[in-house]
Each structure stands twice: as structure tokens, then as C-alpha cells.
Amino acid sequence: MNADPNCIFCKIVAGQIPSKKVHEDEQVLAFHDIHPWAPVHVLVIPKQHIATLAEVGPEHAALLGHMLGLAPRLMRELGVVDGFRTVINTGRDGGQEVYHLHMHVMGGPRPWARG
Ligand code: 5GP
Ligand code: ZN
Numbered sequence: 001m002n003a004d005p006n007c008i009f010c011k012i013v014a015g016q017i018p019s020k021k022v023h024e025d026e027q028v029l030a031f032h033d034i035h036p037w038a039p040v041h042v043l044v045i046p047k048q049h050i051a052t053l054a055e056v057g058p059e060h061a062a063l064l065g066h067m068l069g070l071a072p073r074l075m076r077e078l079g080v081v082d083g084f085r086t087v088i089n090t091g092r093d094g095g096q097e098v099y100h101l102h103m104h105v106m107g108g109p110r111p112w113a114r115g
Contacts, residue, residue: 025070030074039107042105054091
């Protein structure tokens with residue numbers, strides 16, 4: 001699988017950095033964000049290194065669909081019953097801090113710390 005040795009999320013995929021996993025399959029990994037904004041805040045990432053959403057093409061359509069489709073399932077499994085937010089920050093002006101594609105999925109009762 002395509003990996004970047006300097007990428008923190010590739011290291012999480014490889015098990016070199018620990019994470020609180022909530023889902024794993026051949027294509028993706030989902031784990032709790034280390035600084036949650038909401039009572040439930042998970043990140044869904046592809047296992048392959050794709051730096052940003054700006055880099056995806058038609059060949060990634062199935063992967064992106066899989067990531068988005070996981071969101072409601074994970075929120076249900078984590079006990080979120082009243083809605084959630086899905087966010088993908090892209091590039092500098094999009095506020096992206098980690099350059100490995102990831103989708104934030106946040107839910108749980110408000111108020112939230114952010115967002
Ligand atoms: P971005 O601003 O790039 O969309 O968000 C990156 C997210 O990754 C942030 O919410 C941050 O808390 C989270 N994060 C950064 N490093 C780690 C880490 O080592 N482990 C986990 N679980 N989350 C991380
Ligand atoms: Zn990576």
C-alpha cells in the first residue's frame with residue numbers, strides 16, 4: 001500500500017503510532033481524534049497515502065463513497081442518535097493540518113468544544 005514514511009496517519013495505519021480504532025477494513029481505518037471537538041469525534045482515513053482531497057480523481061470514487069457511507073454506521077455504533085457533522089479540510093485555506101486525507105465525523109449532544 002502506498003505510504004509516506006513521514007506521515008503521521010500512515011504511521012497510525014502501520015501501527016507505529018497507537019490509536020483508538022473504531023473500524024478497520026482493507027481500504028480504510030477509523031479512529032478517535034486525539035483532540036475531540038465533540039463528544040464523539042472520529043477520523044476516517046484511507047489506508048493508502050493520499051495527501052488531500054484536492055488530489056483525488058475518478059479512480060478514487062469507490063474509496064470516497066466507502067468513507068462517506070461508513071459515517072452513519074460508525075455514529076450508530078458509537079451511540080450518536082441525533083445527527084452528526086462530516087468535514088474534510090483541504091489545503092492551507094481549508095485549514096488542513098495533517099496532509100493525509102481524512103474525514104472528520106462528529107456527533108453527540110451539544111454544546112461542543114468547537115464547530
Ligand atoms: P485537520 O485540521 O488536518 O483536518 O485535522 C487533523 C486532525 O487530526 C485534528 O483534529 C487532530 O486533533 C488530529 N490528530 C493529529 N494528530 C493525531 C494523532 O496522532 N492521533 C489522533 N488520533 N489524531 C490526531
Ligand atoms: Zn499518509
